Amino acid sequence: MTKVVVAYHSGFGHTKAIAESILKGVARVEGIEPTLVNVDDLGAPDQEFKLGPEWDVLHQADGIIMGSPTYMGTVSAGFKRFMDSCGAIWLTQAWRDKVAAGFTNGGALSGDKLNTLTSLSIFASQLSMIWISQGVHMDSENGLNRMGSYHGFMAQSEEAAPDQTPPKEDHATAELFGERVARATLQWVTGRPS
Numbered sequence: 001m002t003k004v005v006v007a008y009h010s011g012f013g014h015t016k017a018i019a020e021s022i023l024k025g026v027a028r029v030e031g032i033e034p035t036l037v038n039v040d041d042l043g044a045p046d047q048e049f050k051l052g053p054e055w056d057v058l059h060q061a062d063g064i065i066m067g068s069p070t071y072m073g074t075v076s077a078g079f080k081r082f083m084d085s086c087g088a089i090w091l092t093q094a095w096r097d098k099v100a101a102g103f104t105n106g107g108a109l110s111g112d113k114l115n116t117l118t119s120l121s122i123f124a125s126q127l128s129m130i131w132i133s134q135g136v137h138m139d140s141e142n143g144l145n146r147m148g149s150y151h152g153f154m155a156q157s158e159e160a161a162p163d164q165t166p167p168k169e170d171h172a173t174a175e176l177f178g179e180r181v182a183r184a185t186l187q188w189v190t191g192r193p194s
């Protein structure tokens, strides 16, 4: 099975809800084993930069979809902690050629969320991963990709509980985005279907 992990941070549950919809889309693709990882559950590296066994699911993944809320125009501190825990992975280039993609969620329509996606893609590039774009075209009739984001996926939340916001349009886009990245990962691992 080709393995795709959705690795997210979420302070208040909204980015988690989007991560779960992305996972749904990933799971729709035959031949893919989907896993959801909250980066808060990953321990910090030890004095020698060694990571614990809870990181194995990421080491073994063929593709990693990374998601963070946008806080102060960039990734959250919780997600940055995950990024900064990857020093040994950068040093050894252990995640080279894994597929990568990214998403974010913020309170504003813009909210400088592109900066978060750019941070995620630069992080993936530092690890020599293969970045996959968002790939769901804007469709104003049904609200798909309603923020017109192509580098990665953007969702937007109001000040309400995660079961009410982001809206269903963002969850629908999230599922299509997850499916796209899963298909791209499968193709990267097994070759282009004829």
Ligand SMILES: Cc1cc2nc3c(=O)[nH]c(=O)nc-3n(C[C@H](O)[C@H](O)[C@H](O)COP(=O)(O)O)c2cc1C
Binding pocket: 009, 010, 011, 012, 013, 014, 015, 016, 069, 070, 071, 072, 073, 074, 105, 106, 107, 108, 109, 110, 111, 112, 113, 157
């Ligand atoms: C400290 C802080 C900073 C924030 N900065 C931004 C921001 O720069 N842009 C934005 O669109 N939303 C910003 N927000 C709003 C959050 O991104 C929004 O509430 C989001 O739904 C939080 O996701 P979460 O529930 O997964 O933590 C900020 C929220 C907090 C708590």
